[in-house]
Amino acid sequence: MFLQQLINGLMLGSVYALIALGYTMVYGVMKFINFAHGDVFMWGAFLGLLSAKFIGPNFIVVLLLTMLLTGVLGVVIERIAYRPLRHAPRLVVTTSAIGMSLILSNLARLLIGSETYPIPKLLAVKGFHLGNALINTTQILTLVTAVVLMLLLQWFINGTRYGKAIRAASEDSETAGLMGISMDQVVMVTFFIGSALGGAAGLLVGMYYDAVYATMGFSAGLKAFTAAILGGIGSIPGAMIGGLILGVVENFGASVLSSYRDGIAFAVMILVLLFKPGGLFNAFIYQKRV
Amino acid sequence: MLTVKNLEVSYGAIRAVHGITLNVEAGELVTLIGNNGAGKTSTLKAITGVISNVKGSVELNGENITKMPSDKIAAKKMAMVPEGRRVFAGMNVRENLEMGAYLRRDSEVQQDMEKVFTLFPVLKERLKQQAGTLSGGEQQMLAIGRAIMAKPQIILMDEPSLGLAPIVVESIFESIKNINLQGIPILMVEQNVFLALNVADRGYVMENGVIAVEGMSQDLLQNEMVQRVYLGMED
Ligand SMILES: Nc1ncnc2c1ncn2[C@@H]1O[C@H](COP(=O)(O)OP(=O)(O)OP(=O)(O)O)[C@@H](O)[C@H]1O
Ligand SMILES: [Mg+2]
Numbered sequence: 002m003f004l005q006q007l008i009n010g011l012m013l014g015s016v017y018a019l020i021a022l023g024y025t026m027v028y029g030v031m032k033f034i035n036f037a038h039g040d041v042f043m044w045g046a047f048l049g050l051l052s053a054k055f056i057g058p059n060f061i062v063v064l065l066l067t068m069l070l071t072g073v074l075g076v077v078i079e080r081i082a083y084r085p086l087r088h089a090p091r092l093v094v095t096t097s098a099i100g101m102s103l104i105l106s107n108l109a110r111l112l113i114g115s116e117t118y119p120i121p122k123l124l125a126v127k128g129f130h131l132g133n134a135l136i137n138t139t140q141i142l143t144l145v146t147a148v149v150l151m152l153l154l155q156w157f158i159n160g161t162r163y164g165k166a167i168r169a170a171s172e173d174s175e176t177a178g179l180m181g182i183s184m185d186q187v188v189m190v191t192f193f194i195g196s197a198l199g200g201a202a203g204l205l206v207g208m209y210y211d212a213v214y215a216t217m218g219f220s221a222g223l224k225a226f227t228a229a230i231l232g233g234i235g236s237i238p239g240a241m242i243g244g245l246i247l248g249v250v251e252n253f254g255a256s257v258l259s260s261y262r263d264g265i266a267f268a269v270m271i272l273v274l275l276f277k278p279g280g281l282f283n284a285f286i287y288q289k290r291v
Numbered sequence: 292m293l294t295v296k297n298l299e300v301s302y303g304a305i306r307a308v309h310g311i312t313l314n315v316e317a318g319e320l321v322t323l324i325g326n327n328g329a330g331k332t333s334t335l336k337a338i339t340g341v342i343s344n345v346k347g348s349v350e351l352n353g354e355n356i357t358k359m360p361s362d363k364i365a366a367k368k369m370a371m372v373p374e375g376r377r378v379f380a381g382m383n384v385r386e387n388l389e390m391g392a393y394l395r396r397d398s399e400v401q402q403d404m405e406k407v408f409t410l411f412p413v414l415k416e417r418l419k420q421q422a423g424t425l426s427g428g429e430q431q432m433l434a435i436g437r438a439i440m441a442k443p444q445i446i447l448m449d450e451p452s453l454g455l456a457p458i459v460v461e462s463i464f465e466s467i468k469n470i471n472l473q474g475i476p477i478l479m480v481e482q483n484v485f486l487a488l489n490v491a492d493r494g495y496v497m498e499n500g501v502i503a504v505e506g507m508s509q510d511l512l513q514n515e516m517v518q519r520v521y522l523g524m525e526d
Contacts, residue, residue, distance in 0.1 A: 162393070169379050169390050175341055176377040181365035181394035181441070 005134040006252045012140050012209075014248020015147035019202035020225030021232065021240035022154065023075075023195030029171035029235040030191045033091045036098040037078060038199060039222015040105035045071040045200030046207040046217060047113065053121045053204075060123045064146065067204045068197035075196025076189055078105075084188070109215040117214040120207045143205045150201055151241050154194070158237055163190055171235065220263060224251075227270040233280025242281060292317050292476055293338070293369075293445055297347035300333040307333040309500040310347065315445065315478050320471040322487040322508075323480045324521065325497035331480040332374050334497070335447050338478075339371045340364040352444070366394055370443035374450050374480075376434040380423025384414055387422050387433055391440030400440070407436035410466055428459040432466070439470065446470070448479045452486070464490050484521040488512050496521070 020042050027035045049067040056063050082101040086094045128137045158164040163186075170177040170187040178184060206221065207213040224247065232243025247266060254265035273280060293315040300308035308330040315321045325331050337345040340361035349357045351367055359367075370391070379387050388407060392400045408415040411432040417425060422433055431451055438446050451467065452460040460483060468490045471477050481487035488494055488508040496504040496517060504514060511517050518524040 162389075165382070165386055165389065166393060168382060168386075172379050172381055173377055175361075176373060176379070177390075178341065178361035179339060179365055179371045179373065180390045180437075181362050182390075183362045 002133075002256075004132055006256055007249060008131070008134055008136055008140065010249030010252035011245060012144050012248070013252060014228075014245035015144050015151075016202045016206055016209075016244075017221075017225045017228045017248050018241045018244025019147050019150060019198045019205075020221060021228040021244045022151075022237065023199045024226050024229040025232070025234055025237060025240040026167070026191050026195045028229070029237075030167060030174075030187055031083070031094070033094045033098065034226070034234075035083075035195075036095065036222075037082070037101035037105055038195070039218040039225070040102050040109070041071060041075055041078070041196050041218075042199040042203045042206075042221055042225075043109060043215065043218030044074055044105060045196070045203030046213045047109070047203075048074070048200060049204030049207055050118055050120050050213050053123060058121070058123050060142065063123060064201060064204060067200045071200025071203070072193040072197035075192040075199070078196075079188060079192040084185075087184075106215065106218065113215050115215065117212045119211045120204075120213060123208060139209050143209055146201065146205060150198060154198070154237065157194075167191055224263075224266045227266045227273075229280075230270055231273050231280055233282040236280065236282035239280055239282035246281075292319075292352060293478065294350040295334075295338060295347070296350075298334065298337055298349065299346040300330065300337045300342060301344050302333075307500055308337070311495075311497070311500070311502050313478075313495050313502065313505075315476050318471075318474060318476055319493065320468065320477045320479065320491045322491035322494045323478065323497055324482065324484050324487055324494060326482070329497040330500040331497055332449055335371065335374075335449050335478075335480055339369060339447060365441065368441065368444040370438035370441040370446045372431075372434045372438050372446065372448040372451060375453065376427075376430045378422040378425070378430050378433050378437070381421060383419050383421055384425070384433060385418045387437050388414075388440050391437035392442075395440075395442060397442075399442075403440055403442060407439055410439075410469065411436055428455050428463070431455060431459075431463055435463075435466065435470070439475075443475060445476045445478070448477060450480055450482060452481060452483045460486060484517070485512075 023038045024035060045067060048070040049063065052063045052066040056066060078101055082097045083094055086097055124138060124142065126137055126139055128135055158168060166182045167187055167190065169180065170182055170184060174184055228243040228247040229240050231247055232239025247269060250269060251262065251265045255262040295313050297310045297312060298308055299306060299310050311334065323331050336342045338349050340359050343358050345358060348355060351369060356364055356367060379390060388404055413429055414432060414436055417429065422430065425433060451463055455463065464486055467477065467479065479487065488511055491508045494508050494511045495502050504511065504516060
């Protein structure tokens with residue numbers, strides 16, 4: 002039972018982590034919460050569904066196409082809703098994000114309706130016994146994909162020129178500009194990656210529950226946001242760890258208090274904000290100024 | 292090299308710099324001195340494109356760069372050592388130096404890093420250390436090293452002596468003089484008037500947003516007003 006809950010929790014958590022990365026990366030660079038990100042995740046699930054229909058049973062290609070499309074969606078959203086407000090107060094940008102979220106979710110309801118769609122099978126589902134726990138191929142695929150994407154992101158952020166530029170701009174955009182780093186480029190790359198990861202999460206969740214629907218972004222978005230806060234908003238490792246912890250806590254919590262499943266995440270958020278408002282990895286710990 | 296004409300800088304309705312004119316020629320070390328709030332940082336920020344609410348003109352080698360965004364100005368090979376150092380605290384020493392060379396694609400980046408280590412050997416020992424955990428003096432060296440990594444045509448520095456112990460200040464000024472002697476022109480904002488005028492070729496004294504006096508360093512050191520106001524000498 003314990004092992005089963007742990008596996009389920011890690012799987013769910015790895016998806017929260019993927020979504021949380023989008024919140025934390027955008028916050029890091031632009032210092033506002035992109036409340037439209039949950040809707041990007043939902044659109045990612047639909048783009049994944051379309052990609053799966055179009056490509057057929059080839060998981061890797063479907064995943065890459067989904068990420069590309071969702072990444073572009075994120076870049077377009079930034080152009081329309083946030084770039085014109087680059088120098089506006091953060092409250093204004095946040096308001097624009099909420100507006101964008103309403104537009105995206107209503108657009109989904111309009112175009113897609115209130116039905117639930119299954120995702121075409123991309124691989125044969127088989128179950129395995131792991132001790133006394135049961136684990137299936139979709140779960141393994143979800144966990145492995147999420148972990149691989151997170152490792153790739155770590156490599157990109159710490160090992161490449163653009164990745165380092167994003168870190169520099171997150172710490173101090175004014176000084177990054179003096180180094181020749183273009184804020185427009187940094188923001189674009191950040192939105193592309195954050196949204197692409199959200200799209201991957203959308204596809205994985207859609208495959209796991211074999212269900213894609215217009216309102217699926219709301220609670221997943223809020224929980225991933227909680228994971229980002231738990232890890233320390235702005236911190237990339239924080240979002241990863243925060244997502245995994247939240248997934249595990251939620252699963253164990255739900256096994257005791259099953260009717261409060263969704264409440265557990267928010268209880269965690271309240272506790273974090275009360276006792277450790279900077280999160281586990283406070284991203285701004287070094288940002289003291291002379 | 293760098294020519295600033297009638298530069299005005301405003302924050303909203305408040306004007307901080309009221310039309311100043313200054314220039315830096317090839318090979319020169321020029322200092323801009325003045326008390327707190329005189330408008331020195333505002334001047335440097337206007338030149339480097341950090342603030343855009345400016346009037347007047349800034350030319351680099353005859354090219355008008357007024358109101359260009361700072362990343363475009365950096366691409367013109369103007370490097371800045373900002374007030375308060377502003378190293379990327381969460382990045383290590385090597386990454387900070389790499390950020391200085393962000394726009395470079397040539398093959399001499401590694402060589403220039405070695406040059407920085409010759410100038411500041413302590414940075415080599417601290418390559419993997421997070422910049423935020425360096426001492427103030429080491430951070431200042433890193434900020435200067437980061438500017439050198441851009442292979443700049445000119446470096447602007449904002450109060451490199453800020454908050455450092457006197458003995459560290461002297462060694463930092465010595466390094467700055469060394470960099471300048473290798474042929475890089477420098478415009479250095481300072482409040483440490485005596486030491487600044489001792490290393491600089493020329494100086495401008497800024498008061499309330501205007502240039503009050505300018506001249507060769509040795510003349511400024513003899514100037515009666517400079518002695519009374521900035522060097523604390525009584526007669
Ligand atoms: N962001 C800002 N908004 C409003 N006023 C500002 C801003 N930055 C500077 N000022 C004002 O402009 C004037 C000049 O400031 P500036 O920072 O250029 O002075 P400074 O000569 O660099 O001083 P210091 O030696 O203390 O660094 C000051 O009166 C200051 O209050
Ligand atoms: Mg200043």
